[in-house]
């Protein structure tokens with residue numbers, strides 16, 4: 001086994017990190033559980049001693065991340081009482097600053113992507129101007145958590161793009177999680193029905209309390225789809241769709257229990273030193289996931305018995321993404 005240097009002596013983590021691996025509660029997010037379709041991909045991306053993330057994410061993911069950031073800036077300003085047009089301007093200025101940077105760096109592909117995203121978001125802000133009349137913005141990019149009774153070792157942290165209270169309309173009085181999806185094409189019905197993230201969001205919000213609100217009524221989630229495919233003179237309905245997904249209590253329970261099964265596997269792997277976790281995981285070589293996997297170069301080199309150090313050093317960084325501890329999340333609420 002040719003374990004790269006980054007996986008062994010030099011990457012054992014601080015004494016504190018090692019101690020935390022042993023004793024504190026382990027957070028297992030929905031993305032981690034989804035990554036477990038290939039245990040080896042999970043190991044590369046989520047084991048505390050690796051947490052590898054590609055230095056370059058590719059156009060689609062970068063566009064999605066930027067789009068989320070623009071919406072975050074916009075809805076935060078709306079939440080804070082900024083006028084609609086001013087909130088739009090601040091959000092678009094952020095995107096424009098990135099366009100200038102891409103131009104200065106002669107990164108024309110990125111500049112083209114940002115310009116396309118800009119045209120989509122300009123339409124978004126025109127199309128959804130009524131949001132401010134219909135929605136009260138309760139939270140933007142807020143963390144929540146779910147726990148399982150009798151399972152003190154794991155918890156489920158989640159970060160919701162947006163939480164709104166419906167001030168008017170058909171669902172007046174309801175609180176809903178809103179999940180932004182920048183997508184090439186609108187999701188088909190199975191993608192919506194077989195989603196595990198939305199039921200977990202609903203369940204977590206049902207336990208949340210918001211200032212100046214009575215009991216939180218959460219009956220549905222909203223998938224805020226924004227199509228990024230290039231189209232000639234599109235109409236708003238070609239680009240924007242909000243899918244309202246009604247909560248199903250039985251389904252929600254199944255998703256929650258299913259998550260626990262994976263979370264317990266992940267907890268065990270996270271508490272192991274990386275070398276041991278490597279031995280304990282299997283790779284889904286030859287699966288349909290491989291061609292889209294961020295880690296295919298490391299994985300192929302490892303399979304061929306080569307030295308993966310160069311690929312790790314050249315193409316990956318340690319991910320800084322994380323979530324608060326269970327204690328921090330509990331004390332916030």
Ligand code: SF4
Pocket residue numbers: 038039040041283284285286287289290291293294295296299300
């Ligand atoms: S390339 Fe395939 S086997 Fe390797 S980590 Fe990725 S999904 Fe798993």
